[in-house]
Amino acid sequence: MDTESTYSGYSYYSGRSRGSHRHGERSRDHHKSRSKDGSRSEKSVTINAPPAEPLLGDSSVLGEEVQDDNWGETTTAVTGTSEHSLSQEDIVRITKDLEDSVGLDCRRYFSLTLAVVLGLLVFLTPLAFLALPHLLWPDKLLVCGTACEGLFISVAFKLLILLLAVWALFFRAPRAGLPRVFVFRALLAVLVLLFVVSYWLFYGVRIMDSQDENYQGIVQYAVSLVDALLFIHYLAIVLLELRQLQPAFSVCVTRSTDGETRHYNLGQLSIQRAALAIIENYYRDFSVHNPALLTASKSRAAKHLAGLKVYNVDGPGNNAATGLAHSQSRAMIAAAARRRDTNHNELYYEEAEHERRVRKRKARLVVAVEEAFTHVKRMQEDEQQQQKKAPGDVMDPREAAQAIFPSMARSLQKYLRTTRQQHCHSMESIQQHLAFCITNNMTPKAFLESYLTPGPTLQYGRERWLARQWTLVSEASVTSGLKEGAIFLLKCIDFSLVVTAKRIPYIQLSEEFIDPKSHKFVLRLQSETSV
Amino acid sequence: MSFIPGQPVTAVVLHFQLSCALQQRIEICKLRQGEHLILGFSIGGGIDQDPGQNPFSEDKSDKGIYVTRVTPGGPAEVAGLMMGDKVMQVNGWDMTMVTHDQARKRLTKKNEDIVRLLVTRKSLEQAVRHSMM
Numbered sequence: 001m002d003t004e005s006t007y008s009g010y011s012y013y014s015g016r017s018r019g020s021h022r023h024g025e026r027s028r029d030h031h032k033s034r035s036k037d038g039s040r041s042e043k044s045v046t047i048n049a050p051p052a053e054p055l056l057g058d059s060s061v062l063g064e065e066v067q068d069d070n071w072g073e074t075t076t077a078v079t080g081t082s083e084h085s086l087s088q089e090d091i092v093r094i095t096k097d098l099e100d101s102v103g104l105d106c107r108r109y110f111s112l113t114l115a116v117v118l119g120l121l122v123f124l125t126p127l128a129f130l131a132l133p134h135l136l137w138p139d140k141l142l143v144c145g146t147a148c149e150g151l152f153i154s155v156a157f158k159l160l161i162l163l164l165a166v167w168a169l170f171f172r173a174p175r176a177g178l179p180r181v182f183v184f185r186a187l188l189a190v191l192v193l194l195f196v197v198s199y200w201l202f203y204g205v206r207i208m209d210s211q212d213e214n215y216q217g218i219v220q221y222a223v224s225l226v227d228a229l230l231f232i233h234y235l236a237i238v239l240l241e242l243r244q245l246q247p248a249f250s251v252c253v254t255r256s257t258d259g260e261t262r263h264y265n266l267g268q269l270s271i272q273r274a275a276l277a278i279i280e281n282y283y284r285d286f287s288v289h290n291p292a293l294l295t296a297s298k299s300r301a302a303k304h305l306a307g308l309k310v311y312n313v314d315g316p317g318n319n320a321a322t323g324l325a326h327s328q329s330r331a332m333i334a335a336a337a338r339r340r341d342t343n344h345n346e347l348y349y350e351e352a353e354h355e356r357r358v359r360k361r362k363a364r365l366v367v368a369v370e371e372a373f374t375h376v377k378r379m380q381e382d383e384q385q386q387q388k389k390a391p392g393d394v395m396d397p398r399e400a401a402q403a404i405f406p407s408m409a410r411s412l413q414k415y416l417r418t419t420r421q422q423h424c425h426s427m428e429s430i431q432q433h434l435a436f437c438i439t440n441n442m443t444p445k446a447f448l449e450s451y452l453t454p455g456p457t458l459q460y461g462r463e464r465w466l467a468r469q470w471t472l473v474s475e476a477s478v479t480s481g482l483k484e485g486a487i488f489l490l491k492c493i494d495f496s497l498v499v500t501a502k503r504i505p506y507i508q509l510s511e512e513f514i515d516p517k518s519h520k521f522v523l524r525l526q527s528e529t530s531v
Numbered sequence: 532m533s534f535i536p537g538q539p540v541t542a543v544v545l546h547f548q549l550s551c552a553l554q555q556r557i558e559i560c561k562l563r564q565g566e567h568l569i570l571g572f573s574i575g576g577g578i579d580q581d582p583g584q585n586p587f588s589e590d591k592s593d594k595g596i597y598v599t600r601v602t603p604g605g606p607a608e609v610a611g612l613m614m615g616d617k618v619m620q621v622n623g624w625d626m627t628m629v630t631h632d633q634a635r636k637r638l639t640k641k642n643e644d645i646v647r648l649l650v651t652r653k654s655l656e657q658a659v660r661h662s663m664m
Contacts, residue, residue: 524581527631528599530573531638 108174111181118189119166122229125196126155129203129222137211148216151223158226165233169240178272179472180479184239192232199225244269249482249501253278257294257495260286265504272478275490278499279470282490287454288464289495292420300343354418361415362452368411369444372404376438401435416451424460425451469493554619557648559610570638570646571605572598572612577631587615589653595619596626596634598650613652620649 130152133141207218244267251274254261262285266274379394395403412430416422437447450459457464472478473496474488482501490497561568576585578594587597596618601608618626621637629637638646 524584525579525631526575526581526584528573528575529631529635530600530602531570531635 108177114189115170118192121196122192123159123163125199126159126222126226129225130155130219132208133212133215133218136208137213140211140213141215142213144215144219148219151216151219155219155223155226158223158230162226162230162233165230169233169236176276178276180272180477182273183270183479188232188236188239192229195228195232196225243267244273248504249274249484250504251278251482252500252502253282254498254500255286255289255495256498257289257291262286266482266501268481270479270481271474271476271486271488272472274482274501275470275472275478275488275499278497279490282497283458283465284456286456288424288457288460289492290420290424290454291494292423300347304343358415358418361411361418365408365411365415366444366448368408369448372408373444373447375404375407376400378441397435397439398431400438401431405431405434412451421451421454424454424464426461429461466492554649554651555611555616557607557610557612557650559606559612559646559648561644561646562606568639568641568644569605570607571602572607573600574618574631574634574638575599577634578628579630579632587653588617593617594628596629596631612648612650616650616652618648618650620647622647 203221206212207221212218246267247265248268249266251264251266252261253264262281264278264281266277269277409427413422416425433450434447469492471491472488473491476483476486476488484501484503486501488499490499559570561570574596576582576588576594576596580594582588582594583591585591585593585597587599588595598607598612598614598616598618601612601614618634620626621634622643624637626634626637
C-alpha cells in the first residue's frame with residue numbers, strides 16, 4: 001500500500017524490524033500474551049508423546065504438525081475448530097470415553113474392595129483378641145477384675161474414635177481418577193497390614209498356643225493394638241493431608257492456545273497430585289477456551305506459508321536430509337524477511353475496526369437490556385390485595401424472563417456474534433440466566449456481566465467442561481515429587497496447559513529494633529537577622 | 532624567577548597577593564539611629580542553621596554567615612558590601628564556625644563604632660580565575 005509510509009506509528013516499527021524479527025512482528029497486536037507458535041513450528045519439543053497420539057488418525061487433518069510444502073494449497077478447511085460438525089476428534093473422544101469408563105471403574109472397585117477388607121481386618125482384630133480366649137479356653141481364664149473391665153471401656157471408645165477418624169479421612173467420594181496409584185496410601189495400607197499381621201503372629205504363638213490365663217494381659221495387649229492403630233492414623237493424616245499444605249513450589253501454568261498464564265503455590269506433591277490441583281484451579285481461574293478466537297491467527301499463518309514455495313533443484317540424493325531441511329527453512333525465512341508485505345498494517349486496521357464494532361454493539365446491547373429491565377417490576381405482597389391484579393398479569397420469574405427476552409434478543413445475539421461467543425450460550429441458557437437475575441433483584445449490568453467478559457469454564461454448560469479428557473504428559477514419573485524446574489503438560493482435546501515448577505526461595509528475615517523513644521525531631525531553621 | 536639568596540621569592544609574594552584579592556576587606560561605620568547602632572544589612576546562616584536553604588552559597592553544606600540583604604543607602608552599601616557575600620571575619624574574630632546568635636552579637640557590640648569585615652565574594656573569585664586563564 002502506498003499509504004503505508006504516512007502512518008508513522010507502524011511504519012517506524014516495520015522499518016526497524018527487518019530480518020529475523022519478522023515473525024515476532026506479526027504477533028505484536030492487542031492481545032499481548034499471544035504465543036509465538038508460528039515461529040517455532042520447526043523446533044521439536046522433547047516431551048513424551050502420550051499413547052493416544054496414534055489414535056488421532058491421518059495427519060493431514062491436523063496440518064500444522066507435518067512439514068508439508070503443499071499444506072497451504074491442498075487443505076481446504078481448518079479442522080478441529082468447526083463446532084457443528086463431527087470432526088475426527090469427536091470420534092476419538094467418544095471411543096476414549098468408552099475405554100476410560102470401563103478401565104477406571106475396574107481399578108476403582110478393586111482398590112475399594114481392598115480398602116474394605118483391610119478396614120474390616122483392622123476393626124475386628126481387637127475384638128477377636130478379646131473374644132477368642134473366652135471361646136477357646138474359658139475355664140482356665142482368670143476372672144477379669146475392675147481394672148480389666150475398665151480397659152474394656154477404653155477399647156470400646158478408642159475403637160469408636162478410630163472408626164470415626166477413618167470415616168472422616170478415607171471414606172470420601174473420590175474427586176478424581178489419577179493415572180497411577182497413590183503412593184502414600186499404598187504405603188500406609190502395607191504398613192497397617194504388616195502391623196496387624198505381626199500382632200496376630202505374636203498372639204497366635206505366645207497366647208493361643210500356650211493358652212495364657214492372664215486375661216488382663218490379653219486385654220492390655222488389645223488396648224496397645226488399638227493405640228498403635230490410632231497413631232498410624234495420625235501418621236496418615238500427616239502424610240496425606242498436612243504435608244502438602246505448606247507451600248514449597250510456585251508453578252506457572254500457561255495455556256498453549258492463547259497464552260493465558262496463572263501462577264499457583266503448591267506444597268510438596270507428586271506430579272499427578274499437583275496436576276490434579278492445577279486442573280481444579282484451571283476450572284476456576286482460566287477463562288473458557290474459545291476456539292473461535294484463534295481462527296484469525298491461524299488464517300494469517302496459512303496466508304504466510306502459502307505465499308512461498310521452496311523447490312529442490314538439486315537431486316534428492318545430493319545433501320543429507322537434515323541439511324536439506326535446514327537450508328530450505330532458512331531460505332524460506334530469509335525470503336519472507338525480504339518480502340515487503342503489509343500484514344501488520346492489515347492487522348492493525350482490522351483490529352481497530354473490530355474494536356469499534358464491538359463497542360458499538362455493546363452500547364446498543366446495554367441500552368436494550370436496561371430498557372427491557374424497566375418493564376419488569378417485583379410485585380409487593382400487599383399490592384396483590386390492594387389493587388387486585390388479574391391472575392394473568394402476575395408472572396413467575398420464568399414467564400417474566402420470556403416476556404422481556406424478545407426485546408433484547410436481537411442486540412444480544414449480534415453482540416455475541418461479533419465477539420464470537422455465540423456457541424457458548426444457547427437461548428435456553430440465556431433465558432434461564434435472565435430469570436435468575438430477575439429473581440435475585442439484579443441490575444441489568446449484573447445480568448450482562450456474564451456475556452461481556454468470558455468467565456471461567458464452570459460457568460458454562462457441561463459440554464464445555466471436558467472433565468474426562470485430560471492427559472498428563474511428563475518425562476519424569478508421575479508419582480515422583482515436584483522438583484525445581486519440573487515441566488509437564490496437561491493435554492485436553494484442543495489445547496494443553498504447560499506447567500513449569502519453581503521452588504519458592506528460602507527467605508532470610510532479619511529484625512531491626514526501633515526504640516519508641518528514638519523518634520525525636522528538630523526544626524531546620526533559616527533565620528535572618530538584620531544588624 | 533631566579534633565586535637570589537636573601538631576597539624574598541617572587542612567586543610566593545604573588546600567591547599571597549592573589550589570595551588576598553579573593554577576599555575583600557570592608558570597613559563599615561555604624562550609623563546611630565535613635566538608641567541603636569545599625570550597620571544596614573541582614574545576615575543568615577550559622578552552624579545551628581540549615582545550610583541547604585542558603586540561596587547564596589555554592590556548596591550547600593557551607594554553614595558560614597552570609598549577607599542576605601543590604602539596605603539601600605545604608606552604611607554597608609556605602610562601604611561596598613554586597614548581597615551574597617560570605618563574612619569570614621569581623622574585627623579579627625572568625626565567623627566561619629559560629630552560631631547565628633554569636634554572629635549577631637559580634638556585629639552589634641555597643642562599644643564599637645567601626646566594624647572591619649573580611650568577606651569573600653563569588654564574583655571576585657570568578658574574575659580572578661578568568662584573569663589567570
